[in-house]
Amino acid sequence: MNEFELIQNIFKASVMANTQGRKDILLGIGDDCAQVQVPQGQSLVFSMDTLVEGRHFPFDADPVDIGYRAVATCVSDLAAMGAKPAFFTLGLTIPKSDPQWLAGLAQGMAELAEPIGLTLLGGDTTKGPLTLTLQVHGYVEVRQTPLRSNAKVGDDVYVTGLLGDAAAAVPIVTGEVLVSNERLDYFYDRYWRPTPRLIVGMALKRVVNAMMDISDGLAQDIQHILKASNVGARLEADRVPISAELRQWQPESALSLALTGGDDYELCFTASKEQASEIQLITQTLSLPCTKVGEVASEGFSIEGYDGDISGWQHF
Amino acid sequence: MNEFELIQNIFKASVMANTQGRKDILLGIGDDCAQVQVPQGQSLVFSMDTLVEGRHFPFDADPVDIGYRAVATCVSDLAAMGAKPAFFTLGLTIPKSDPQWLAGLAQGMAELAEPIGLTLLGGDTTKGPLTLTLQVHGYVEVRQTPLRSNAKVGDDVYVTGLLGDAAAAVPIVTGEVLVSNERLDYFYDRYWRPTPRLIVGMALKRVVNAMMDISDGLAQDIQHILKASNVGARLEADRVPISAELRQWQPESALSLALTGGDDYELCFTASKEQASEIQLITQTLSLPCTKVGEVASEGFSIEGYDGDISGWQHF
Known part of the structure; x- marks a missing residue:
């Protein structure tokens, strides 16, 4: 052989x-x-x-x-x-x-x-x-594909799961930072074992207007939706879902990691307000937290309560 | 940007x-x-x-x-x-x-x-x-795909085009060997500009039994057909199509390059003898030389008139 x-x-x-x-x-x-x-x-x-x-x-x-x-x-x-x-x-x-x-x-x-x-x-x-x-x-x-280009002004903006853990985990998995075993276990898995949101994606495709996955950070990735849909958005920093583990370990940088860190592989989607109860039902049934983080606006992009850099992972 | x-x-x-x-x-x-x-x-x-x-x-x-x-x-x-x-x-x-x-x-x-x-x-x-x-x-x-696994005992074995030029060209394109401009032009193109045999492939699919492309050398690649079809083959070295340019430049190693050299991207196929005139018609219409190089046998693999190594390009 x-x-x-x-x-x-x-x-x-x-x-x-x-x-x-x-x-x-x-x-x-x-x-x-x-x-x-x-x-x-x-x-x-x-x-x-x-x-x-x-x-x-x-x-x-x-x-x-x-x-x-x-x-x-x-x-x-x-x-x-x-x-x-x-x-x-x-x-x-x-x-x-x-x-x-x-x-x-x-x-x-x-x-x-x-x-x-x-x-x-x-x-x-x-x-x-x-x-x-x-x-x-x-x-x-054929006709049930949620595109990036279909966000409507007035839509709610949602994300699944929790953001920022994977980015916080990077110095742990590279060995640059040493942490307790308990913290290591949690963050190691958050980096190495992301869960692709397949079932919720399939369930949501009928009710969302635009959808994408977050690989390079929410603040950067949502701008792909906004650009493709020719709309803007206003997000609220204190609505961004962050784990207790991350808040506890890095209270100062948790928000920045959640917004710009990348590697989370959660879904970001927009949906009309009439779909709110349907979305709640789907995410409750699937036991996956799903958080409204803002709204689609006619133009501009802002994150209320956050004044840091909003560019995410750079490919070059 | x-x-x-x-x-x-x-x-x-x-x-x-x-x-x-x-x-x-x-x-x-x-x-x-x-x-x-x-x-x-x-x-x-x-x-x-x-x-x-x-x-x-x-x-x-x-x-x-x-x-x-x-x-x-x-x-x-x-x-x-x-x-x-x-x-x-x-x-x-x-x-x-x-x-x-x-x-x-x-x-x-x-x-x-x-x-x-x-x-x-x-x-x-x-x-x-x-x-x-x-x-x-x-x-x-769906039902017109020529497989590797369908060669029949008694089939003729054919190759399209000419073999060995691309392998001979390697030391030219790496700059290890210097040749005349005329030779450079010919062999440079033979390495860098292989012609995928799309049209002949589409035309032949109805008449061949087994087909594959030759990327790692005829002697090695045809054995994939033989193994998948559970048959053998006898090839004849002096039927292997070699360019005048290669015969003239490297008379000693032309055959070995043609059999084991790789990088030619010609097609190798087997077809029952009854298809011989149809194959001739197709290849004449498309002006692509197509040469019978041997026959499918019930077992074994030999190349009459060649006693060199018959393994081709190794991926590792």
């Missing part, structure tokens, strides 16, 4: 396992292309993310964590479209072929991918500096 | 230009996902390739060449499935944001992508060592 077959076998045993019983997959890994028949009445949505060691995750991280988080961050884009996960591809560049490391990566990917029905359906493995490029694909009914 | 928008604009002006009039593209670049509706009766095929600088192409290469070849090598997988190119995504990791370099890359990609109806429909740009991951997507009728 050559290195190439070895890698294939590692992935076959885990994330590639569940293609059986899938009518949409006509041809799996092993030919020049994979082949898929999108279910009747559905469209295909997809998103590609590249993660570079030392830039998007720390050097020498646990491969299980890398694998889980890589799938999670990419699947978060499917959640923002209200789509059902279907399959993903992996362009994996690794400095050396280490079976144990690869098995860890595959395990971490499978941990998230399997329960959400996402299967590995192709990719490429090359030698070079550690880089992962994932493309995730999902299905969604 | 930040670096990120700059990059988007460079690509928008070239490879991303032709999504207008495309009924299959419901949502282009700019949201969390792109959205596609696969045409009625068609299935989606896709393939991902990663190209690392210094490994899959030389350091400091012309970005126009890198762009063209990246699309060509990936699209070659669509040709092998007899599929019509539809769209692609690009995970681009670059050490720095150089507008001129990026414009060159986009130009090279557009040079091939535009005429074949392939449009850029998403991706990610990150900072790091130069690496390109492309995923190309095409459409093909």
